[in-house]
Amino acid sequence: MPDAALRLKSLLDQLLGAPLPLRIHAWDGSEAGPPGAPTxxxxxxxxxRRLLWKPGELGLARAWVAGDVTVRGDLYAVLDLIAGLLWERRDDARTLTEALRDPDVRAAVSGLVRMAGPPLPPAPPREEVRRRGHLHTKRSDRRAISHHYDVGNDFYEIVLGPSMVYSCAYWATPDGTLEDAQRDKLELVSRKLGLTPGQRLLDVGCGWGSMAIHAAREHGVSVVGITLSQEQAAYARKRVADEGLTDRVEIRVQDYRDVTDGPYDAISSIGMAEHVGAERYLDYARDLYALLKPDGRLLNHQIARRPQLDESTYSVDEFIDAYVFPDGELAPIGSTVTQLERAGFEVRDVESLREHYALTLRRWVANLEAQWVRGVRLTSPGRARVWRLYMAACALAFEHNRIGVNQVLAVRTPESGASGIPLRARTWN
Structure with missing residues (x-):
């Protein structure tokens, strides 16, 4: 009688020191676990074997990307339960080292080894990044950006929808359309920057050109958009031409460190600063400060993590680093504000959009699931699984306040002290 699921659940219960809250369906057709629970x-x-060789998040991620494990039912429910096991363990929960001192746990591990079969570790899925060289050089940043953004414009059209905006939308109501919410986000950024006809805007990390096009079309500014992705730049240039805006919008494949044609009246950096890295963040802030004219504004839209009691213990998310955003780093919002001010900026407003990003990610997941077969065909089964898992897990992380996203408005305030910010700033006039 098939019993792999029952044996596996019993072993995992012993390892966890508590009943596994999931139902398991094993390769031999057997099932075990709470009836009706996520499977x-x-x-x-x-x-x-993947879990034995890389216990924890990376082993699970490799199994998911390779198609060795999947879920039946609500993906969000499964991820919520797994998060409780991997990322939200109680302070009094025993560590793996402590658990392995327990003879029953050692027996459970031996049981898993016997069930797993041949001891050799499986090769990681081909979608996994192999890190080479130093972090955040111009070369390594180009390689990291290419890994994430050069997946294929057609694939991103499925996920992002017609707006082609790959950052947090701004929702009036949860049941609004993604396109309206993304348009409202671009308009929010434009109003915070105080854009007026004839100004120059630098859009750092311009993506597929949505912010550049919106600012030029709706506010009459001249825009330079920069990206490190060749595919994004080609797509953005075509959109600019189709909109008849080639006289006002220039799209460059260029590193922000190589921009020398300031001063600009305003700079937007939307979902780009996560790629900069903690060691280079002050230099990033100083570079943007130098590119602004006096009283020029910066809108920095950036994901933030929760601060640690001991920041020396912080480590990057293994799954996201290996499969999604190589070399990406998140910082607490307090650190970001401090670095911007150290660079010379006056920070005038910080707005959290955490719940807005959760809504945005759930819409992206729904878009991908609705066109799953086509999405797989445009990329690969593994790549599509990466994006589905990453976006669903991030939606939950925003909902549970494990991460946030903030818009920071900063000004290169002149010596006179005249910032140009209205007295009632949240009107954004």
Whole structure:
């Protein structure tokens, strides 16, 4: 009688020191666990070998990307339960080292080894990044950006929809359309920057050109948009031409460190600063400060993590670093504000859009799931699984306040002290 699921659940219960809150469906067709609970489908023994060789998040991620494990039912419900096991363990929960001192746990691990079969570790899925060289050089940043953004413009059209905006939308109501929410976000940025006809805007990390086009079309500014992605730049240039805005919008494949044609009246940096890195963040802020004219404004839209009691213990998310944003780093909002001010900026407003990003990510997941077959065809099964898992997990992280996203408005205030910010700033006039 098939019993792999029952054996696996019993072993995992012993390892966790508590009943596994998931139902398991194993490769031999057997099932075990709470009836009606979200189900983790373990398709083969190779999944166990991945977990044994890389216990925790990276092993699970490799099994998911390779298709060795999947879920049956609500993906968000499964991820919520797994988060409780991997990322939100109680302070009094025993560590793996402590657990392995328990003879029953050592027996459970031995049982997993026997169930897993051949001891050799499976090769990581081909979608996993192999890190080379130093972090955040111009070369390594180009490589990291290419990994994430050069997946294929057609694939991103499925996920992002017609707006082609790959950052947090700004929702009036949860049941609004993604396109309206993204248009409202671009308009919010434009109003915070105080854009008026004839000004020059630098859009750092311009993506597929949406902010540049909106600012030029709706506010009459001249825009330079820069990206490190060749595919994004080609797509953005075509959109600019189709809108008849080639006289007002220039799209460059260029590193922000190489921009020398300031001063600009305003700079937008939307979802780009996460790629900069903690060691280079002050230089990033100083570079943008130098590119602004006196009283020029910067709108820095950036994901933030929660601060640690001991910042020396912080480590990057293994799954996201290996499969999604290589070399990406998140900082607490307090650190970001401090670095901007150290560079010379006067920070005038900080607005949290955490709940807005959760809504945005859930819409992106729904878009991908609705066109799953086409999405797989445009990329690969593994790449599509990466994006589905990453976006769903991030939606939950925003909902549970594990991460946030903030718009920071900063000004290069002149010596006179005249910032140009209205007295009632939240009107954004």
């Amino acid at each position: 983790l489908v373990v398709r083969n023994r190779r999944a166990l």
